[in-house]
Amino acid sequence: MTFAFVGNPSVGKSVFFSRLTGVGVEVSNYPGTTVTLTRGVVKARGKTIEVVDLPGIYSLGASTEDEKVTKKFLIQDEPDVIINVLDASRLERNLFLTLQLLELNIPMVIALNQIDLAEELGIRVDVDKLSELLGLPVVPTVAIRGEGLDEVVLVALGEQGKAQDHYRVMYSQLIRQALAGLDFSFPDSSPSVKIAALLNDAEFVELCCMPPEANALLTYARRFRQNLELEHRLSVHDTVSRDLYGESGHIVDSVVIRVEPGKSMKDRIDGVLTSPNFGIAVLIGALLLTFLLVFRVGGFLESWIVDGIFEPHILGPVEAMTEGMPPIIRNLIVYSLRGVEAGVAIAIPYIAVFYAILSVFEDSGYLTRAAFLLDNLTHRLGLHGRAVIPLVLGFGCNVPAIMAVHALGTRREKRIASLLISLIPCSARTVIILGLVGTFVGFWAAVSIYVMEVFIIAAMGWVLGKTLPGQRSGFIMEMTPLRKPELNSTLKKTWMKSREFLYIAFPLLLVGSAFLGIADALGLLSVFQDFVEPLSVGLLGLPAFAATALVFGILRKEMALQILAVLAGTANFAAVMTPLQMYQFAVITTIYVPCVATIAVLKHELGWKDTSMIVLFTVFLALGVGVLIRYFGPYFL
Structure with a gap:
């Protein structure tokens, strides 16, 4: 069995992985690339599970080598279960990737990490409601202290092989119109492949389809994309991103209660560390x-x-x-x-x-x-x-x-x-x-x-x-909160x-x-x-x-x-x-x-x-x- 750890950078994924596997890990390059994957072995309920720590990414796009390798691993190697590590204090940004992962139809478990930090910031997440909305098991964790890690693995074992009735993204009318056109010509292709074709993500389409079908799908999608963009003067790529963020925001509004925290010493230190002069x-x-x-x-x-x-x-x-x-x-x-x-x-x-x-x-x-x-x-x-x-x-x-x-x-x-x-x-x-x-x-x-x-x-x-x-890659980085390192x-x-x-x-x-x-x-x-x-x-x-x-x-x-x-x-x-x-x-x-x-x-x-x-x-x-x-x-x- 193979479990894949997927998540944004700086969500505590590597801490989670190292806590779970100890030091018995293997570091190697993904074939044909310089991107490193870390693999380890965990034993649970008499079963041997290989866990793979994939590179931290913000989306399943095609702009960085890390994104391409993660996408290729998930499609070609197809792990038994995805363990999607989310930062509870940055939930809306993290859910953007989660919604993309759901469209791959691979069994998934959410490890809602840094719950303690979220509470310090006045963010309280209704874990049960989040699980109900996403249609997935959600396990609260504090990886740096080892809390909830074993439970995530045991829950993932139970999800292996299940057909999950998970959350479906409701795209805007513009995207649904394009998908309907592709449904008519390619009824057997999955929605995720059609979305990738509309976004001109040729690598994703070619990984999922045979060459003749992939070429035809990309050609049809290009025509739909060009026609829609000329007619509505809206970028399909921007529209899809807006829809995903909109859905993420809706989910967060439904499951998060915010309490205004007082200005702490950490906030004052943070202000000094990020000021242009000091x-x-x-x-x-x-x-x-x-x-x-x-x-x-x-x-x-x-x-x-x-x-x-x-x-x-x-x-x-x-x-x-x-x-x-x-x-x-x-x-x-x-x-x-x-x-x-x-x-x-x-x-x-x-x-x-x-x-x-x-x-x-x-x-x-x-x-x-x-x-x-x-x-x-x-x-x-x-x-x-x-x-x-x-x-x-x-x-x-x-x-x-x-x-x-x-x-x-x-x-x-x-x-x-x-x-x-x-x-x-x-x-x-x-x-x-x-x-x-x-x-x-x-x-x-x-x-x-x-x-x-x-x-x-x-x-x-x-x-x-x-x-x-x-x-040239853009530089988008979330400022992770200051916290005390663990020895x-x-x-x-x-x-x-x-x-x-x-x-x-x-x-x-x-x-x-x-x-x-x-x-x-x-x-x-x-x-x-x-x-x-x-x-x-x-x-x-x-x-x-x-x-x-x-x-x-x-x-x-x-x-x-x-x-x-x-x-x-x-x-x-x-x-x-x-x-x-x-x-x-x-x-x-x-x-x-x-x-x-x-x-x-x-x-x-x-x-x-x-x-x-x-x-x-x-x-x-x-x-x-x-x-x-x-x-x-x-x-x-």
Whole structure:
């Protein structure tokens, strides 16, 4: 049996799911897409039930990848029961999707979530009357506290296979006239398919009908739509939306009693957080605090893991034990362990710390306020407010930042955000900027690299926003109410998101490390160094050994600095490199191809084609900037 969780974003659906399934879940992409589905298993009354957490959507439209995947899953995979999670404090907006789901004729149960929050806001829902009106079971829940979750599953079990006599939308005369015309030519097609045809949702129609019937239905519907719009000067799409909202409003008026609540401290705090002036100041402070915590706590944990565990107790003894082994076997072992070290040092310190903070922001409702405040700014980069969090995360680590582009609506936005994140100087690049330029060239020289990076990122975002083809999604987001985050929920969400890196990026990181070790043992890195010498020495003016250090930076960015010291024979870089060369090396390392772990998650999110294009672009951009620094840098350094 399969139960599908469907609902708007921020209704508590994921909290509901994680509470119900615990940590035994599987995260995977829907076939042919980059949209993630989370699956888990629940046992109830001796039956094993697969539960699927579908992406949060506002409608069964076709404007975002999330909407398309949800619609495709419901039609093609056809779950046994839909569990539609509604936010009781935002019932009218949520019912828009509910009315669309009813037309699919799949057994459904309503989980009326956040009942406690609705009551705080003076909203009282007559659950029995709502159930009677919709013709569906309605179960009140408070997912964050685990209340009502088991009851929802047990009720859903009872609805499996039932033919529900549910609520039918009464469309306006204009739409009924069009449907009557289609009924005459296509009597066997369901009302939901005919509505989709009128809305020109070809994907929905093609999923439900064979190609000849689908093409004919879309053609007939197009004629009806054009005639009606010419005759009545009303958009069919707008009319359907108006009808659905009208029905939602009617239902809410029938089942909701509103009591005017007094102005609470939460309301006053909310007013500050969303104000144009104070809100921006708070947001900047929150972003700086996030960056500081990720950098400081992550850096402390990384030092402890690397210097306190791996180097003295694992890598040191293993290097000593493998001293007499053939170089290929020794390098395979040592480099693989270094890959494990890099993976653990990235996953635990930076990803887990950031996702813990992100979960707090998400559960408290602050995330939607940050997106709202920065929407205008990010629109100039071809994105919208929701992209703020992944971009900020990139300063800590590019890996979780690119994983966070799931939240963006369209593939176009995911491509733009992923490229911009790849250019953001993460904490590992910061090690190179501060450890090389900050120490041996000067503080302001190091600051200038950040300024240069911000300029490049802004310029690339503006260019891509203007030129990259693809769908632009509008930014419609309900402001979720402020509430106190629950520790248990935060820890579970942190674990579920962090382990995605371990499953996706860690294996490729391990393979990449082993490959570099074998290449080094076979002398291929030396061959590479000789091969690129005309480029590294002739064009860029760097020392010959710098090219090999740049290659190791692909494994882990700060390793470029470590290998540079090994190859140079000293950590006093001023003795072997000029200030211009150090500045140039740091800039190239900061811009060119991200580390193996980042490449792995890029491939997971975008596929090999887009990943290859991003890698090649960053390499050529780094070389171009490096050449400019060689010839114009002496005027400034």
